[in-house]
Amino acid sequence: MKIDPIHQFNIEPLFTIGHIGNQTIAFTNSSLYMLVAVAIISLLMLASGAQLIPGRLQSVAEISYEFVASTIRSTAGAEGMKFFPLIFSLFMFICVSNLVGIIPYTFTVSSHLIVTVGLALLVFFTVLIYGVAKNGLKFFSIFVPHGVPGYILPLVMFIEILSFFLRPVSHSIRLFANMLAGHIALKVFAGFVAMLGFSLGAIGWVGGVLPLALTVALYALEILVAFLQAYVFAILTCIYLNDAIHPGH
Amino acid sequence: MAESHGGAKGPAAGAHTEADGGHHGGGFPPFESSTFASQLVSLAIFFVLLYVIVSKLALPKVGGAIEARQNKIEGDLAEAQALKDQSEAALKAYEGELASARSRAQAIGNESRDKANAQADAERKALEEQLAAKLAEAEKTIASTRTTAMSNVRGIAADAAGQIVQQLTGVIPDAASVNAAVDASLKG
Numbered sequence A: 001m002k003i004d005p006i007h008q009f010n011i012e013p014l015f016t017i018g019h020i021g022n023q024t025i026a027f028t029n030s031s032l033y034m035l036v037a038v039a040i041i042s043l044l045m046l047a048s049g050a051q052l053i054p055g056r057l058q059s060v061a062e063i064s065y066e067f068v069a070s071t072i073r074s075t076a077g078a079e080g081m082k083f084f085p086l087i088f089s090l091f092m093f094i095c096v097s098n099l100v101g102i103i104p105y106t107f108t109v110s111s112h113l114i115v116t117v118g119l120a121l122l123v124f125f126t127v128l129i130y131g132v133a134k135n136g137l138k139f140f141s142i143f144v145p146h147g148v149p150g151y152i153l154p155l156v157m158f159i160e161i162l163s164f165f166l167r168p169v170s171h172s173i174r175l176f177a178n179m180l181a182g183h184i185a186l187k188v189f190a191g192f193v194a195m196l197g198f199s200l201g202a203i204g205w206v207g208g209v210l211p212l213a214l215t216v217a218l219y220a221l222e223i224l225v226a227f228l229q230a231y232v233f234a235i236l237t238c239i240y241l242n243d244a245i246h247p248g249h
Numbered sequence B: 001m002a003e004s005h006g007g008a009k010g011p012a013a014g015a016h017t018e019a020d021g022g023h024h025g026g027g028f029p030p031f032e033s034s035t036f037a038s039q040l041v042s043l044a045i046f047f048v049l050l051y052v053i054v055s056k057l058a059l060p061k062v063g064g065a066i067e068a069r070q071n072k073i074e075g076d077l078a079e080a081q082a083l084k085d086q087s088e089a090a091l092k093a094y095e096g097e098l099a100s101a102r103s104r105a106q107a108i109g110n111e112s113r114d115k116a117n118a119q120a121d122a123e124r125k126a127l128e129e130q131l132a133a134k135l136a137e138a139e140k141t142i143a144s145t146r147t148t149a150m151s152n153v154r155g156i157a158a159d160a161a162g163q164i165v166q167q168l169t170g171v172i173p174d175a176a177s178v179n180a181a182v183d184a185s186l187k188g
Helices: A029-046 A054-078 A078-101 A115-145 A152-201 A202-207 A209-247 B032-168 B175-187
Strands: A015-022 A022-028
Touching: A015 A029, A015 A054, A022 A029, A022 A115, A029 A054, A029 A078, A029 A202, A029 B032, A054 A078, A054 A209, A054 B032, A078 A115, A078 A152, A078 A209, A078 B032, A115 A209, A115 B032, A152 A202, A152 A209, A202 A209, B032 B175
Parallel strands: none
Antiparallel strands: A015 A022
């Protein structure tokens, strides 16, 4: 019995959409789960009614709304509400696809680096373009911290610029690595239960209780991580956008 | 994707432990660049779709519901405040009315008492005057009666003295000297 914790990340083309150059563009299982996430979010937000006294579904929709709105207000100020649809879309997309992905036998969209890189670059270029468009060259004052002595300023500026351009890297890898590692760990522990049982018989099944308990605990943790990583992604987006809105340190 | 050993039907429901069939050459799926274009295109399509749904439909709807509720609550609170103010004003008006009525009642009471007092005084005074007049008249009558009686007493005394002198002496006294003697003894 062999545990293959990587298999769950396979991309399976379902049908071909078209070609770009020599690349085949396919509708894959990943595309399907993106569609599922979009459908769930739309259903939650649109089909939940707009009553004066909200029902359960409407409460969830309104809590999501208020949660993201207050996150933006506290990190990027009232001006950050310009980006409310973007941040709300990012948060809900990552949160819902992560939570869907944690159901056994499903696929996790954000366990692929290319997806998280796509989202992180979207944020990066939004910050860069909006920052320059709104503040002009003053935007680049975020690289020049106040109160730094002149002789180490070049070094500090170098570090600031480097960290600015490394933002999409850390932003994307944090989400990707968390989801990937969590799913691999879950798979390894859960597979261990079956492996013990099938190879050692009765003793193995009894011995499998321990990894099973660990799997349950890990599963709970992964539910937390699924939400938390979406929140971290959204709040970092807010912080980066805050630089574009208020470039003074 | 071939499952190698009849699948894992173990109690660990969360696990699916199919062995890799080797379709992807044992590579690590997240780093297989041949799938990048497909994923990026689907991500672009679905994220733009989501963004449009969220910005055009979902957020206005949910935000509108929240705002409507907020407005309703604020309106209700304002209305409650207005009603409270109204009832307080009514209470104040009632209390003012009550106080003025009370003071008016007091004034009326005072006035009527004063009037009654004055009337009673006047009546008493009139009665007293009447009584005083009657008393004075009665005194006058008594005095005249006494004077008359006194003058009769003098005549009777003079007659009696004349008779007594006549009986004792046999001489009829002269009336003038008898009168003078009576007067002297009456004065005496």
